Amino acid sequence: MSNVSVRKLCITLGGNEIIKDLDLAVDEGEFLVLLGPSGCGKSTLLHSIAGLIDVSGGTVEIGGEDMTWADPSERHIGMVFQSYALYPTMTVEKNMSFGLRIAGTPKAEIARRIARAAEMLHLEALLDRKPSQLSGGQRQRVAIGRALVREAGVFLFDEPLSNLDAKLRAELRRELKLLHQNLKSTMIYVTHDQVEAMTLATRIVVMRAGKIQQIGAPAEVYERPANLFVAGFLGAPSMNFVDGVVDAQGRFSGCGIALDVGAGAGQPVVLGARPEHITIGEGGALAGTVALVEPMGNHQIVWINVGERQLSAIVNDTRSFALGEQVRFNIDAARVSIFDKATEARI
Amino acid sequence: MKGARMKGERMKQVSKKSGFTPARIGIYAFLISAALFFLLPLYVMLVTSFKPMEEIRLGNIFALPIQFTIDPWREAWSGACTGVSCEGIRGGFWNSVAIAVPSTILPILLGALNGYALSFWKPRGASLLFGILMVGAFIPLQVMIYPLVRVLATFGLFGSLAGIVLVHMIFAMPVMTLLFRNYYAALPHELFQAARIDGGGFFRIFAWVMLPMSLPIIVVAAIMQVTGVWNDYILGLVFAGRENAPMTVQLNNVINTTTGTRLYNVNMAATILTSLVPLAIYFISGRWFVRGIAAGAVKG
Numbered sequence: 001m002s003n004v005s006v007r008k009l010c011i012t013l014g015g016n017e018i019i020k021d022l023d024l025a026v027d028e029g030e031f032l033v034l035l036g037p038s039g040c041g042k043s044t045l046l047h048s049i050a051g052l053i054d055v056s057g058g059t060v061e062i063g064g065e066d067m068t069w070a071d072p073s074e075r076h077i078g079m080v081f082q083s084y085a086l087y088p089t090m091t092v093e094k095n096m097s098f099g100l101r102i103a104g105t106p107k108a109e110i111a112r113r114i115a116r117a118a119e120m121l122h123l124e125a126l127l128d129r130k131p132s133q134l135s136g137g138q139r140q141r142v143a144i145g146r147a148l149v150r151e152a153g154v155f156l157f158d159e160p161l162s163n164l165d166a167k168l169r170a171e172l173r174r175e176l177k178l179l180h181q182n183l184k185s186t187m188i189y190v191t192h193d194q195v196e197a198m199t200l201a202t203r204i205v206v207m208r209a210g211k212i213q214q215i216g217a218p219a220e221v222y223e224r225p226a227n228l229f230v231a232g233f234l235g236a237p238s239m240n241f242v243d244g245v246v247d248a249q250g251r252f253s254g255c256g257i258a259l260d261v262g263a264g265a266g267q268p269v270v271l272g273a274r275p276e277h278i279t280i281g282e283g284g285a286l287a288g289t290v291a292l293v294e295p296m297g298n299h300q301i302v303w304i305n306v307g308e309r310q311l312s313a314i315v316n317d318t319r320s321f322a323l324g325e326q327v328r329f330n331i332d333a334a335r336v337s338i339f340d341k342a343t344e345a346r347i
Numbered sequence: 348m349k350g351a352r353m354k355g356e357r358m359k360q361v362s363k364k365s366g367f368t369p370a371r372i373g374i375y376a377f378l379i380s381a382a383l384f385f386l387l388p389l390y391v392m393l394v395t396s397f398k399p400m401e402e403i404r405l406g407n408i409f410a411l412p413i414q415f416t417i418d419p420w421r422e423a424w425s426g427a428c429t430g431v432s433c434e435g436i437r438g439g440f441w442n443s444v445a446i447a448v449p450s451t452i453l454p455i456l457l458g459a460l461n462g463y464a465l466s467f468w469k470p471r472g473a474s475l476l477f478g479i480l481m482v483g484a485f486i487p488l489q490v491m492i493y494p495l496v497r498v499l500a501t502f503g504l505f506g507s508l509a510g511i512v513l514v515h516m517i518f519a520m521p522v523m524t525l526l527f528r529n530y531y532a533a534l535p536h537e538l539f540q541a542a543r544i545d546g547g548g549f550f551r552i553f554a555w556v557m558l559p560m561s562l563p564i565i566v567v568a569a570i571m572q573v574t575g576v577w578n579d580y581i582l583g584l585v586f587a588g589r590e591n592a593p594m595t596v597q598l599n600n601v602i603n604t605t606t607g608t609r610l611y612n613v614n615m616a617a618t619i620l621t622s623l624v625p626l627a628i629y630f631i632s633g634r635w636f637v638r639g640i641a642a643g644a645v646k647g
């Protein structure tokens with residue numbers, strides 16, 4: 001009932017075409033994350049699904065009904081905003097019940113739903129407080145509660161954790177994931193934070209300049225990025241790119257790196273290798289010098305100069321490296337990505 | 348922490364040493380003379396209003412009253428003659444209240460509604476409408492008096508309470524709209540979007556979400572409007588009609604009565620009585636006023 005589908009969507013704001021001919025289908029119970037750099041149109045897309053922005057073309061269907069021109073309140077959605085957007089003059093309880101009171105829901109039903117949401121989000125003790133008396137994390141919990149009590153088919157999240165500090169963000173991220181596991185509702189979540197995208201999503205939609213670059217499960221998007229943009233956007237430190245060519249036998253060579261990749265033939269390519277797929281060790285086929293070491297506690301990132309390129313490698317033990325030290329390393333040829341230099345698409 | 352405190356102490360010492368410089372004396376001399384310049388007329392008015400007429404005729408306008416009397420005040424409130432009737436400016440006071448209350452509440456509500464519609468619903472041509480409204484604010488109201496008289500006369504509102512309230516409302520609209528539009532523009536737009544998703548319509552969001560948040564700016568608007576309406580003379584004179592003449596018009600009638608001797612003490616008392624309401628509002632709400640303006644300007 002609560003699947004969302006967007007067809008041929010066009011959005012023009014102030015004369016600029018933000019989104020053009022975008023198609024997207026969200027399955028029932030899915031946690032879909034719209035990921036992309038700021039200004040890529042992900043929030044605009046979410047707002048158009050919510051009905052807060054008028055579309056200039058295409059359709060938005062929610063629960064099998066055409067909702068393109070429906071009022072936001074008629075779309076069976078709950079939404080959580082980055083700035084929480086709590087009504088400052090109302091108590092937590094009144095904030096959560098506002099929509100229900102407008103809809104004329106019976107008092108007993110309102111009380112039941114608020115009790116349920118308050119229990120899920122640990123808000124029981126805060127129901128009589130005003131938003132100004134709450135911390136950032138509590139405010140966002142109330143905002144989530146306000147969406148929950150609507151018992152909507154679809155929940156929309158617009159960068160809900162961006163205003164919180166790192167620790168709270170991790171905590172609420174876990175709570176959101178638990179919430180989704182319990183409710184099994186459809187959720188659409190906008191973020192520019194790849195960690196949130198990787199941990200929460202059942203599917204990630206990577207967007208750039210109003211266009212969808214890739215849709216897939218987090219592991220798939222991470223392991224097999226569809227193009228150079230997706231490859232570079234996901235992962236920290238980001239994927240290592242090396243320009244080169246692939247010969248007829250599928251052997252890549254460029255910048256002093258030679259590798260059997262078994263893909264492509266005779267064209268200029270970009271080789272992409274994740275830092276964790278570069279292993280430093282005696283007997284490695286490739287060589288370089290250590291330029292920088294970043295200890296991260298449970299692992300360390302070693303930057304290696306190879307020719308004029310610098311590659312990052314993740315080392316999962318506490319070996320120590322000296323600056324300028326000659327090291328040998330291997331690149332896991334089975335897990336590298338090869339992109340066409342001209343089209344930037346995966347080969 | 349410690350460094351900062353030490354620095355603070357040292358700064359305090361420095362300012363203590365330099366407490367009485369010539370520059371500072373100059374500043375105080377200027378401020379005191381400026382205050383005297385503005386307070387002197389008020390002093391003369393107060394002193395005169397408590398003197399009997401014989402004392403006033405002596406001509407020492409700065410002297411304190413020898414024979415202290417509150418009769419001029421009583422006379423001004425309930426006995427002074429305005430033309431034929433001798434009922435003081437009491438009637439004018441209540442007329443002014445009757446004009447000021449609706450002329451404050453209605454423009455604020457309408458201005459808030461305008462500002463809300465302009466900042467959140469952004470109807471087509473909103474900025475053009477707002478521009479036209481602002482142009483209205485810069486046209487001197489004297490220009491519009493005659494056409495307005497004709498319009499009100501056509502609708503049978505000329506010389507009535509409803510007529511004068513309507514005129515005040517029209518002239519208040521640009522400033523009220525500007526005030527509320529800017530206040531609402533500073534509020535997070537997501538708040539409005541959240542209310543839309545919660546199912547609020549145009550009026551419901553206004554009444555339940557926006558108005559309760561507008562208290563600081565409502566106070567500012569109310570102070571401006573009450574003071575403006577209370578101090579108004581020309582609109583009251585032209586549009587209110589004889590029965591509804593506000594206090595300012597009555598005061599003018601009292602002072603300009605040509606029959607008999609000029610009762611300076613009664614005139615002074617009547618003038619102070621008339622200006623008492625705006626004065627009281629400033630004293631009571633001065634702090635609110637500043638707070639409201641600052642709140643509107645900085646965080647909303």
